Amino acid sequence: MIIVGGGLAAGRAAKTLRDEGFSGDVVLLASERHLPYSRPALSKDYLRGESSRDSLFTMNSDWWDAHNVETHLGSAAVALDTARHKVTLSDGRSFRFSRLLLATGSTARVPRLPGADLAGVHTLRTLEDADALSSGLERARNDGDPIVIIGDGLIGLEAAASARALGLDVTVIGHGPLPLARPLGSRIGEYYTFLHIRNGVRIRRNTSVAEILGTKGRATGVQLSSGHALPAALVLIAIGADPNVGLAAGAGIALAPHDLGGGVLVNDTLQTSHPDVFAAGDIANIPVTALHRTARVDHWATALNTGAHAARAMLGNSTSYDRLPYFYSDQFATSMEFTGLLPCGQAHELIVSGSVQDDRFAAVWRTKGRAQAVLTVNLPDRMDDAEALIRTSASASERALSFAH
Numbered sequence: 001m002i003i004v005g006g007g008l009a010a011g012r013a014a015k016t017l018r019d020e021g022f023s024g025d026v027v028l029l030a031s032e033r034h035l036p037y038s039r040p041a042l043s044k045d046y047l048r049g050e051s052s053r054d055s056l057f058t059m060n061s062d063w064w065d066a067h068n069v070e071t072h073l074g075s076a077a078v079a080l081d082t083a084r085h086k087v088t089l090s091d092g093r094s095f096r097f098s099r100l101l102l103a104t105g106s107t108a109r110v111p112r113l114p115g116a117d118l119a120g121v122h123t124l125r126t127l128e129d130a131d132a133l134s135s136g137l138e139r140a141r142n143d144g145d146p147i148v149i150i151g152d153g154l155i156g157l158e159a160a161a162s163a164r165a166l167g168l169d170v171t172v173i174g175h176g177p178l179p180l181a182r183p184l185g186s187r188i189g190e191y192y193t194f195l196h197i198r199n200g201v202r203i204r205r206n207t208s209v210a211e212i213l214g215t216k217g218r219a220t221g222v223q224l225s226s227g228h229a230l231p232a233a234l235v236l237i238a239i240g241a242d243p244n245v246g247l248a249a250g251a252g253i254a255l256a257p258h259d260l261g262g263g264v265l266v267n268d269t270l271q272t273s274h275p276d277v278f279a280a281g282d283i284a285n286i287p288v289t290a291l292h293r294t295a296r297v298d299h300w301a302t303a304l305n306t307g308a309h310a311a312r313a314m315l316g317n318s319t320s321y322d323r324l325p326y327f328y329s330d331q332f333a334t335s336m337e338f339t340g341l342l343p344c345g346q347a348h349e350l351i352v353s354g355s356v357q358d359d360r361f362a363a364v365w366r367t368k369g370r371a372q373a374v375l376t377v378n379l380p381d382r383m384d385d386a387e388a389l390i391r392t393s394a395s396a397s398e399r400a401l402s403f404a405h
């Protein structure tokens with residue numbers, strides 16, 4: 001069994017193969033120099049220096065030897081020959097497999113922007129990115145310099161909240177009318193705008209960046225298309241991430257169309273278009289059976305659950321993957337959880353209950369009387385109820401009206 005990738009999906013898959021009693025060869029091929037680790041803390045407690053590097057790792061370093069899993073770190077898999085069941089690394093070594101899992105995750109998007117290569121310009125995906133960003137934030141704080149975050153999605157906003165918590169002067173630039181409006185709609189976007197403004201973050205909407213300015217190779221500010229310039233000793237680019245599908249595409253494995261989320265197409269057992277190749281985590285475009293749709297769900301819980309499910313499927317278990325998408329985000333004192341899928345292109349209603357003003361509410365998206373997605377803010381342990389609401393019939397979903405209570 002070969003696992004390609006070094007993130008949460010890969011780590012969970014390796015653990016599940018052994019937990020399920022598989023005693024044959026398990027080989028992990030990962031391009032980063034680290035054993036599999038989990039990324040959410042990189043924009044939160046780890047970035048703020050509140051948690052240790054060790055706490056990021058899926059399993060401690062002893063686990064891999066103790067469970068006889070062979071790991072090859074620091075070289076990317078560059079070619080997959082499905083006919084010969086062979087995968088080749090950038091250093092020329094190749095490995096034969098009977099079954100292979102693709103868990104290659106995503107790469108932070110970098111715009112073609114003049115100045116994007118200046119010192120002081122960051123992205124945030126890896127442990128090294130977080131370490132570099134953390135040192136940059138500390139320097140900016142000590143020098144009293146402002147910082148700019150380009151991108152008002154979840155990672156941009158989480159990093160903004162962490163930087164504010166560290167006492168920095170933060171501006172977030174988004175090119176849409178509201179932060180988070182694309183993934184979560186304008187009502188939730190408004191909530192997050194005011195949450196950040198209340199906590200001292202400057203939010204610039206409908207704004208695009210023309211250039212990152214610099215002197216002597218180091219960023220000094222951001223030139224907006226409007227002609228204004230913002231000073232910044234540090235710029236974080238957080239405009240999303242793209243799935244690493246090159247290996248799959250090169251092997252002729254079917255991909256999902258871009259407008260359906262892209263990624264590698266898998267069936268309900270997470271098998272790709274090749275029967276011996278499976279995919280999990282950020283790169284997999286998975287069936288969401290309960291909502292009769294497919295989606296690429298690039299969040300932590302999907303990596304965790306699909307990594308384990310794919311490992312069982314590789315061992316011959318044909319159970320369907322039937323989890324609802326789930327993600328969470330922590331910003332300031334606000335813990336948000338979300339499950340389901342937002343209705344796309346369909347008429348829908350959004351029912352908000354609880355108190356938005358007091359940062360304690362639920363939002364339920366309904367289409368034809370049936371709940372499609374539930375978001376909660378500071379309502380812990382309600383995701384099982386939310387899932388039940390989504391899986392329930394339309395007539396029972398009157399519960400949506402008062403979900404927060």
Ligand SMILES: Cc1cc2nc3c(=O)[nH]c(=O)nc-3n(C[C@H](O)[C@H](O)[C@H](O)COP(=O)(O)OP(=O)(O)OC[C@H]3O[C@@H](n4cnc5c(N)ncnc54)[C@H](O)[C@@H]3O)c2cc1C
Pocket residue numbers: 004005006007008009010029030031032038039040041042043075076077078103104105106107124125126155244247280281282283297298299300301303326327328329330
């Ligand atoms: C800063 C940050 C904060 C986040 N916060 C949250 C959060 O609060 N809530 C939430 O739900 N989700 C969050 N996420 C998303 C979550 O971390 C991802 O969905 C998850 O990491 C996906 O796991 P994965 O194993 O599929 O891929 P990844 O974690 O991306 O791991 C893939 C690994 O495969 C390696 N790889 C790629 N190509 C190859 C190759 N050809 N050969 C070998 N190895 C290869 C990569 O280098 C990488 O190490 C966050 C992500 C980031 C970056």
